[in-house]
Each structure stands twice: as structure tokens, then as C-alpha cells.
Amino acid sequence: xxxxxxxxxxxxxxxxxxxxxxxxxxxxxxxxxxxxxxxxxxxxxxxxxxxxxxxxxxxxxxxxxxxxxxxxxxxxxxxxxxxxxxxxxxxxxxxxxxxxxxxxxxxxxxx
Amino acid sequence: xxxxxxxxxxxxxxxxxxxxxxxxxxxxxxxxxxxxxxxxxxxxxxxxxxxxxxxxxxxxxxxxxxxxxxxxxxxxxxxxxxxxxxxxxxxxxxxxxxxxxxxxxxxxxxxxxxxxxxxxxxxxxxxxxxxxxxxxxxxxxxx
Ligand SMILES: Nc1ncnc2c1ncn2[C@@H]1O[C@H](COP(=O)(O)OP(=O)(O)OP(=O)(O)O)[C@@H](O)[C@H]1O
Ligand SMILES: [Mg+2]
Numbered sequence: 646x647x648x649x650x651x652x653x654x655x656x657x658x659x660x661x662x663x664x665x666x667x668x669x670x671x672x673x674x675x676x677x678x679x680x681x682x683x684x685x686x687x688x689x690x691x692x693x694x695x696x697x698x699x700x701x702x703x704x705x706x707x708x709x710x711x712x713x714x715x716x717x718x719x720x721x722x723x724x725x726x727x728x729x730x731x732x733x734x735x736x737x738x739x740x741x742x743x744x745x746x747x748x749x750x751x752x753x754x755x756x
Numbered sequence: 757x758x759x760x761x762x763x764x765x766x767x768x769x770x771x772x773x774x775x776x777x778x779x780x781x782x783x784x785x786x787x788x789x790x791x792x793x794x795x796x797x798x799x800x801x802x803x804x805x806x807x808x809x810x811x812x813x814x815x816x817x818x819x820x821x822x823x824x825x826x827x828x829x830x831x832x833x834x835x836x837x838x839x840x841x842x843x844x845x846x847x848x849x850x851x852x853x854x855x856x857x858x859x860x861x862x863x864x865x866x867x868x869x870x871x872x873x874x875x876x877x878x879x880x881x882x883x884x885x886x887x888x889x890x891x892x893x894x895x896x897x898x899x
Contacts (some may be wrong), residue, residue, distance in 0.1 A: 701865045703860075736871055
């Protein structure tokens with residue numbers, strides 16, 4: 646699992662490459678929280694374009710970040726999720742809290 | 757029974773992806789679709805993760821067993837831990853039920869297993885361990 650991030654328009658864009666499971670969740674959580682607390686970002690975009698696998702541990706990570714971001718009035722958007730990742734997103738009910746976008750550009754427009 | 761395999765591995769979180777890869781390699785003999793493969797991968801990941809974080813409460817020096825069987829186009833997986841067991845299985849299987857909310861668990865593991873597999877059975881004894889059995893018919897099969 647590789648994690649990259651950048652800031653754009655008061656928005657933290659996090660790209661997770663590889664697999665998001667219980668084993669990799671801690672590092673993802675740590676990186677995002679550090680940036681959210683110290684950086685200027687109010688909103689969060691997950692770019693899942695290179696995410697090959699996610700299970701319920703990933704759902705926990707997204708819900709946890711949603712709580713932080715929404716508490717400061719920000720939005721969370723999930724971009725570029727593949728079909729299998731999207732199925733678990735649907736099942737979890739998380740899409741009632743966050744929006745999904747087909748591209749990173751569309752995600753930025755939703756913020 | 758057409759084929760069978762069994763592995764035992766330490767309850768380390770690194771082994772979650774190991775178990776997923778083994779499960780995928782085994783089921784690939786039935787030539788599943790990408791979606792069927794993803795379903796099995798996710799369900800196995802949920803059961804193995806539960807064994808590690810709940811059954812063994814994060815202790816990395818215990819053994820998890822995964823057994824897989826194939827019968828025609830039906831594949832089944834058994835995941836066993838000799839950990840702390842589940843007090844109330846029915847309640848544990850309810851969507852959103854978790855005993856670890858403060859650790860950012862969403863309580864969706866069993867719901868994922870139930871939705872992505874055709875059959876799911878859970879047996880558990882407090883203080884003795886938990887066995888999850890789940891099966892799925894692979895429709896896109898060569899045979
Ligand atoms: N192998 C196990 N041993 C002991 N308890 C278990 C085991 N598997 C599940 N449980 C119990 O059942 C509950 C529900 O499990 P489930 O996988 O549905 O949710 P979770 O693991 O808490 O959260 P998530 O899977 O969404 O991260 C757990 O919180 C735990 O209390
Ligand atoms: Mg679970």
C-alpha cells in the first residue's frame with residue numbers, strides 16, 4: 646500500500662494505491678489525520694483510482710475521517726472507485742454520508 | 757469432493773492479505789469472474805480479520821486455520837480461531853453491531869460475508885473459539 650496526498654483549494658486529496666485492509670488502515674489513518682490537523686484543508690477527497698482492494702476496515706477509516714471533516718463543516722468525496730470497491734461502499738451505507746465522483750476533477754467540483 | 761486445502765498461519769495482520777491471495781489462487785481453478793473473485797477475497801478478508809482482532813484480540817502469536825473445499829461449481833471456506841468466542845452470535849451478525857466502535861470498526865464484517873457469499877454459518881463457544889463457514893456457487897465455470 647502506498648499513500649500520497651496533496652492540497653488543492655482547501656481540500657486534502659489522498660491517493661491510496663494497493664490494498665486498504667486492517668493491516669494497512671493504521672498508516673492511512675495516521676497520514677490523513679496528521680494532514681487534516683496541521684494543514685489548511687477543510688475538505689477531503691479519497692482518490693481510489695489505484696485502490697485494488699478494500700474491506701470493512703476501509704469503511705471504518707472513511708467513517709472516522711468523515712466524522713472529523715464534517716465536524717469542521719467540510720465535505721468528503723470518494724473519487725474513481727472501481728466496481729468492487731463501489732459495491733462495498735454501497736453495502737455499508739456510507740454513500741448516504743459522502744458523495745462519489747467518477748473523476749478527481751468532478752470530485753473537486755462537488756466540494 | 758473435488759479438491760481441498762488447508763493452511764495455518766500466525767494471527768499477524770500481514771497474513772490477512774496472504775489468506776486472501778491463497779483463497780483466490782484456490783478458487784481460480786473454477787475460472788470465476790472478476791466480481792466473484794472479488795466477493796470471495798473480501799469475505800475471506802472479513803473472517804480472517806475478525807479472527808485476528810476479535811478472536812485473538814490482536815495477539816500476533818496464535819494460529820488461524822483456513823480450509824477450502826471445492827465440489828463441482830461450489831467452493832466453501834472455513835476460517836477458525838481458538839480465541840475468545842462470541843457471546844451472542846445473532847447479535848454479532850446484525851449490521852452495524854460492533855464491540856470495537858472506539859477502534860473505528862463499522863460492524864459490517866458479517867454483513868459483507870452474508871451479501872458476498874451464498875451461505876454463511878457461524879459456530880462459536882465462549883473461551884474456546886469461533887468457526888466461520890461460508891460458501892459460494894461459481895456460476896462462470898468452465899466445467
Ligand atoms: N472470530 C471472532 N471472535 C470473537 N468475536 C468475534 C469474531 N468475529 C466477530 N466477532 C464479534 O462480532 C462483532 C461483529 O463482527 P463484524 O465483523 O460484523 O464487525 P466488526 O469486526 O466489529 O467491524 P468491521 O468488520 O466492520 O470492521 C465484532 O465486533 C465482535 O464482537
Ligand atoms: Mg469485522
